[in-house]
Amino acid sequence: MSATTKLKDVVKGILPERIVWQIQSLLHEMATRKLRGLEFHLNHPDRLVLEDNIIPYFVAHSEFNKILFVGCEWFTKPYEKxxxxxxxxxxxxxxGKAKYGSRKHHIIDPLQNLSHHVEDNYFDLIFYNGVFGFGINTKEDTEESFWQCFQCLRPGGVLVFGWNDKxxxxxFPVIEECENLKRFQPYIFPPFAATEYTVEDDRFEYGHRFNFYTKPVTA
Known part of the structure; x- marks a missing residue:
């Protein structure tokens, strides 16, 4: 038994379970955070790809002005900047996660109700990342979520779909079986010169994957 394991056992024997859990949660959070400038970011390879390669491209192009980011956590708070x-x-x-969202345009509702809040063809760009399998879990909800994205994205607009292919x-096999995702056309993301990108990451057997789509202009 290692010294670290012995120390953990001693701590568990002395402190109440609730305090032990809080300490473990804090240590995990510290281990997964990375300081960039004056803000903390999630120190995962897929987030680095998103923040260093994908987001900067769209920021630099004026045709992508109205942007929706699906899902809020502490590590998405810097994205408003x-x-x-x-x-x-x-x-x-x-x-409870509204504090991590947009200060001017935040919606408290499932993605499946997006069209209740904005008109059709409103957004130029939608980031649907880290939500499939982590909140939107059934085929029915997944179908509806992509239908809402399709309705609210303008023709020629771009959908960035990030998910864990494990x-x-x-x-379920979302790329192959989601009918409303098939309404979109693959989009060649210029920095990668590809319609999809798998992040190299030892944490996942198949890695986090980004698929890029566009809403057909004739839709």
Whole structure:
């Protein structure tokens, strides 16, 4: 038995379970955070790809002005600064996470109700990342969520779909079986010169994957 394991056992024997859990949660959070400037970011390879490669491209192009980011967490809070010169929207079902969303345009509702809040063809760009399998879990909800994205994205607009391509994290084969996702056309993301990108990451057997789509202009 290692010294670290012995120390953990001693701590568990002395402190109440609730305090032990809080300490473990804090240590985990510290281990997964990375300081960039004056803000903390999630220190995962997929987030680095998103923040260093994907977001900067869209920030630099004026045709992408009305932007929706699906899902809010502590590590998405800095994204509002990235899009400070854009019309930045967020949507999150949990009211407690509103503090991590857009200060001007935040929706507290499931993505499946997006069209209740904005008109059709409103957004130029939608980030649907880290939500499939982590909140939107059934085929029915997934179909409706992509239908809402399709309705609210303008023709020629772009959908960035990020998800974990690993059996325990994907409720079903979404790329092959989601009918409303098939309404979109693959979009060649210029920095990668590809319509999809798999992040190299030892944490996942198949890695986090980004798929890029556009709404057909003739839709």
């Amino acid at each position: 990235y899009f400070k010169n854009k019309e930045y929207w967020t949507i999150e079902i949990d009211p 059996p325990e994290y994907k409720p």
